[in-house]
Structure formats: structure tokens, C-alpha cells
Amino acid sequence: MRLHAVRKVHGTGENAVTALDGITHDFPSGTLTAIMGPSGSGKSTLLHCAAGLDRPTSGRVELAGHDLTTLDEVRLTKLRRDRIGFVFQAFNLVESxxxxxxxxxxxxxxxxRLPAAQVTAALDAVGLADRARHRPGxxxxxxxQRVALARALATRPAVLFADEPTGAxxxxxxxxxxxxxxxxxxxHGRTTVMVTHDPAAAxxxxxxxxxxxxxxxxxxTLHPGRLxxxxxTIAGRMAQLEVA
Incomplete structure (x- = not known):
């Protein structure tokens, strides 16, 4: 996945607010990237534009061989459904x-219809194969949250997006x-992009x-295993950002 010169502006004229100002970054396959910043820095906007939930004002978002900014709503919806997984702070499970x-x-x-084996594999990947018949309550x-993660993984997405997955x-x-x-x-080589406010999570x-x-x-660039x-390091950089 790649973002090239992505800008997002809300409003027009004197009321215009720039939420993203020319973001360019490559997200290599099979890596986990955390997005952090002070409140109002554009974290969620970046995730939403990268995941095709919102359209940037300008720039390109390349994912699974497609430029999301050129797709019409029908094709974009299909791409999100088939190639993108989402996990949010709220579990969004149906209680019944x-x-x-x-x-x-x-x-x-x-x-x-998902094959039963594919559903089982998704639950097994998150360690809940033995809870398949249990309801959220x-x-x-x-x-x-692991069921929500299995739901996001069931279609074997190209990229998994997680917005504050541990916040609750x-x-x-x-x-x-x-x-x-x-x-x-x-x-499993699952490319993942996660927004978080927590240095320990990042x-x-x-x-x-x-x-x-x-x-x-x-x-x-972080050192594997040196949590x-x-x-x-992250907490120190965040502190510098917040006072700058």
C-alpha cells in the first residue's frame, strides 16, 4: 500500500481546514505500522483515506493494485468488502x-456465503475456535475484540486497519x-495499519x-522485541510533538 501526496481539506474558503497536508508513505507488505500524534493531528483522517472510507481532496492511495481515488462508489465498496479488513475500538458485534x-x-x-472452513480458520487464528457457538454476552x-478481529480476517484482506483496537x-x-x-x-504476513494514542501499543x-x-x-523504525x-522512545517523541 502507498500514499502519495495525500491532502484532505474540510470546508472551503475562509472556513477550510487542512486535515492532511501532503502525506507520502509506503506501507510494506507483511508489516505493522502504528500512526500516532496529538489530538487533531490527522490520525483518523489518514486511516480513513488509506482505507477508502473517505476520499482525499488530492493525491493517490494505492492498495491491492488499485488507485482508490479513481474508483467509483460501487467499485470502492467492493474493494473495501473484499480486500480490506477493519477493527475498531467498539466491537460492533450483534448480541443475538x-x-x-x-x-x-x-x-x-x-x-x-463464507465457507464454514473459512469462518473456522478465522476464529482459530485468533484462538477462539472453541467459542464459535458463544454469543457476545x-x-x-x-x-x-478477537471475534471482531476474526470477522475482519475472514475474507483474507490485503490490509487490516485497526482504529484504537485496545482502547476499550x-x-x-x-x-x-x-x-x-x-x-x-x-x-500470516497480514499487513496492518493501526491508529493508537498509547506508546506501549505502538x-x-x-x-x-x-x-x-x-x-x-x-x-x-522500531527494534523487534525491545518493547x-x-x-x-515513542513516549519521548510524542512529548516533544505536544510541546513544539
Missing amino acids: LTAAQNVELPARFARR QLSGGQQ LDTTTGRHVLHLLRTLVDQ AVADTVLLLKDGRLTESL AANTA
């Missing part, structure tokens, strides 16, 4: 459905989810992009 039924729900909305918060979880459960994201990248990434005022100020050192 089992874990397996929640995993296959997006395909049903698209009038397709029978699962912990961390398990519910306690520290211990959040660590388990982050370990799972890291495992999916390392063992520390599991390969690269951290720091934004401020819609601009990419720095790209940090404490990575966390300290």
Missing part, C-alpha cells in the same frame, strides 16, 4: 448472533490483543508514523 455468525455477517450483507471484552480494553487484555496482531503480521509495530497538524513529522525501549 454467535461468534461464528458475527464473523460471517459482512459476507451475508454482501449476499455471499458469553465472552469477555478481549474475546469480543484493560491493560492485560489489551496486551493479548496486541500480541495477536503482531502474530498475525509475523506468521511499541509492537515495525514503524511508527508521527503526525502533527496534518503533516508527517517523523517515521520511527520497553520502543515505548520510551
Whole structure:
């Protein structure tokens, strides 16, 4: 995936606000990238434009061999459905459905059926194959987030986007989810882009992009396995951004 000179401006004339100001970055396949920055820096806007949820004002977003900015709504919707996975802070599970039924729900909305083996494989990838028949109310918060992750993985997307995936979880459960994201990248080659405000969450990434005022100020390359050192480095850079 690649972003080239991506700009996003809200409003016009004197009321125009630049949310993204010429972002260019390559996201190599099979890597985990964290996006961080102060409030209002453009983190969520960047994720939404990269994932095809919002259209940039100018620039290109290249994903799975397509320039998302040139696709009409029908083709863009199909690409999001077939090649992009989403995980959000809210689990967005249907309480009346089992874990397996929640995993296959997006395909049903698209009038397709996922093979049972594909649903099972997605749940197995997040360690919940034995919870396939459980409903959300029978699962912990961390398990519910893992079902949401299995749902995002079920169609085998080219890129997985995660927006504050541990924001609604306690520290211990959040660590388990982050370990799972890291495992999916390392063992399954799942390209992942994650927005987070937490330096400890970002520390599991390969690269951290720091934004401020819609601009990419720095790209940090992290050291695998050195979580404490990575966390300290990220926290220090974030502190500098917030006072600059």
C-alpha cells in the first residue's frame, strides 16, 4: 500500500481546514505500522483515506493494485468488502448472533456465503475456535475484540486497519490483543495499519508514523522485541510533538 501526496481539506474558503497536508508513505507488505500524534493531528483522517472510507481532496492511495481515488462508489465498496479488513475500538458485534455468525455477517450483507472452513480458520487464528457457538454476552471484552478481529480476517484482506483496537480494553487484555496482531503480521504476513494514542501499543509495530497538524513529522523504525525501549522512545517523541 502507498500514499502519495495525500491532502484532505474540510470546508472551503475562509472556513477550510487542512486535515492532511501532503502525506507520502509506503506501507510494506507483511508489516505493522502504528500512526500516532496529538489530538487533531490527522490520525483518523489518514486511516480513513488509506482505507477508502473517505476520499482525499488530492493525491493517490494505492492498495491491492488499485488507485482508490479513481474508483467509483460501487467499485470502492467492493474493494473495501473484499480486500480490506477493519477493527475498531467498539466491537460492533450483534448480541443475538454467535461468534461464528458475527464473523460471517459482512459476507451475508454482501449476499455471499463464507465457507464454514473459512469462518473456522478465522476464529482459530485468533484462538477462539472453541467459542464459535458463544454469543457476545458469553465472552469477555478481549474475546469480543478477537471475534471482531476474526470477522475482519475472514475474507483474507490485503490490509487490516485497526482504529484504537485496545482502547476499550484493560491493560492485560489489551496486551493479548496486541500480541495477536503482531502474530498475525509475523506468521500470516497480514499487513496492518493501526491508529493508537498509547506508546506501549505502538511499541509492537515495525514503524511508527508521527503526525502533527496534518503533516508527517517523523517515521520511527522500531527494534523487534525491545518493547520497553520502543515505548520510551515513542513516549519521548510524542512529548516533544505536544510541546513544539
